[in-house]
Amino acid sequence: MATIKDVANHAGVSVATVSRVINDTGYVHENTRQKVDEAIRQLNYSPNEVARSLFKRKSKLIGLLLPDITNPYFPELARGVEDRMQESSYRLIFGNSDEDEHKERDYIQTFVQNNVVGVISSTNDPNADTYMKLKIPVVFLDRTSNDMPSVYADGREGGRIAAQQILARGSRNVTIQQGPKHVRPAQDRYQGALEILEQSGTPYQVVQTSSFSYEQAGVSAKELFQKYPDTDGVIASNDIAAVAVLHEALRLGRQVPDELQIIGFDDIPLSSLVYPTLSTIHQPAYEMGREAAGLLIEIMENGYALHNNIQMPVSFIQRDTTRKVD
């Protein structure tokens, strides 16, 4: 493989000059720059990023921390982040925190040890010391924070819309699944739905789900119908939970949507693949990932951003687990 010395020899200039061209540090005459560029091209020279990162004290690595990539909502976020980062030649070091504080701290530490220049994290604790002490830019994704840059969906409004829609379509005995208590966006949606149901005076009940895992979704769905067999509308904590409720309802012979309406949250690709297709609240996950990447790049490259907190809109997607209205 060609070295920087080979490039310098080939171009007839000093190594320092080649370095100035590569790193864009200091004046180089245009003719010289062209000679160096030509030598780089001919020798197919690719500067060692580690050496460059020591020299410039900068790498092109970004740390991305998500709770669990096997939850189908997160790959969409990750793709959004990656695609945007790739456009600006940044690369991702990736980790799953499993919502475990200890694992999260460990990951952030190894990100720093590997000289990442920025971090995107879906943490449950944006105020943790781990983040406060970081000397590189951080953007929280799918999480709100007043003090730090963040990109998130309007969960509270999502919850409101879900409740408004299920009521407008005739449910009169609604069950809300309250998602995991430590997951802030889940609690925002729950509060939003609660708000509308309280106002409406319609009877409702709350069931608790402790995690977003597939296994837990199945268990929660079974419990829901054991406790509240007469419910005629379920606002699920996310789409996985909603698909599990749909499954259990069909297994029990309930007519969906005529006897029972179901609304999910997220709009993961699966929601339009099940039968009947799932009505849900759409979160623009891919776009959120892109926005977070864009925001981090802006902060890294300019030192600041015009808008540090980006709230993304949510919308109701009418499919076949809710009844039609005029």
Add this chain to the structure above:
Amino acid sequence: MATIKDVANHAGVSVATVSRVINDTGYVHENTRQKVDEAIRQLNYSPNEVARSLFKRKSKLIGLLLPDITNPYFPELARGVEDRMQESSYRLIFGNSDEDEHKERDYIQTFVQNNVVGVISSTNDPNADTYMKLKIPVVFLDRTSNDMPSVYADGREGGRIAAQQILARGSRNVTIQQGPKHVRPAQDRYQGALEILEQSGTPYQVVQTSSFSYEQAGVSAKELFQKYPDTDGVIASNDIAAVAVLHEALRLGRQVPDELQIIGFDDIPLSSLVYPTLSTIHQPAYEMGREAAGLLIEIMENGYALHNNIQMPVSFIQRDTTRKVD
């Protein structure tokens, strides 16, 4: 932040000694080692991985290249890789190739520029120059290669089992979905299924699917029933395709499994969440990820591996889209 000099001063030893302790290179007296460890702990010193990687000419970074993390089969592989790598303190740089040769080559190149010490790749072209020329260990995941280390499932046997099961359960007019032609594991399954159907003399037909995307799955399912409305058994190219076939069958009012049986491939978490639950061929995706990571670690640390090609078993998971047999 504390530097290596601070640690040396605090412990009353030279920087070279601290470096020997940190990098485990050369003899250090046990008492001295303890003093250094204590100083590191007290000062909360964290060695800069980039500097270490230059010093030792080694990083703890691994490149992981997958086709598309939003396909629900791949997050399971990725989790397996990550969990195993984490146990040995390796970190992942991650990229999606979108099965695009150019993107793939770019990623491998930036992996190398960032001094990764090994690569795990689910490529469609294990014989590509990109891999042949690499000077660091590579393991192919979910892909077969005779020349290079690889971890894969026995797709051909999976295809055979799917055909045997659907015939044993009474389908007499089978449709096989042939997955994307450039994806080797998809072709292996297809060949396996074909082999059994040929032997059996049962009438069958083949439909082509060009990608594993959600959109394509829906389109293919519709086409399948337009072309072959009388089919009584579908061997789908993967679980997403199978769920789309199930959806379309239910929409058309077909009784599943009484009039129509469906068998998927992969056993993604979703397959037990749909209703009726999907019978499928299980691939141990998470374990495959772990095995690939273990194999790469073995090669990186020992210079070779005892078994370079690890084939993982597949099995039939009987759920509710196939009829029961005694």
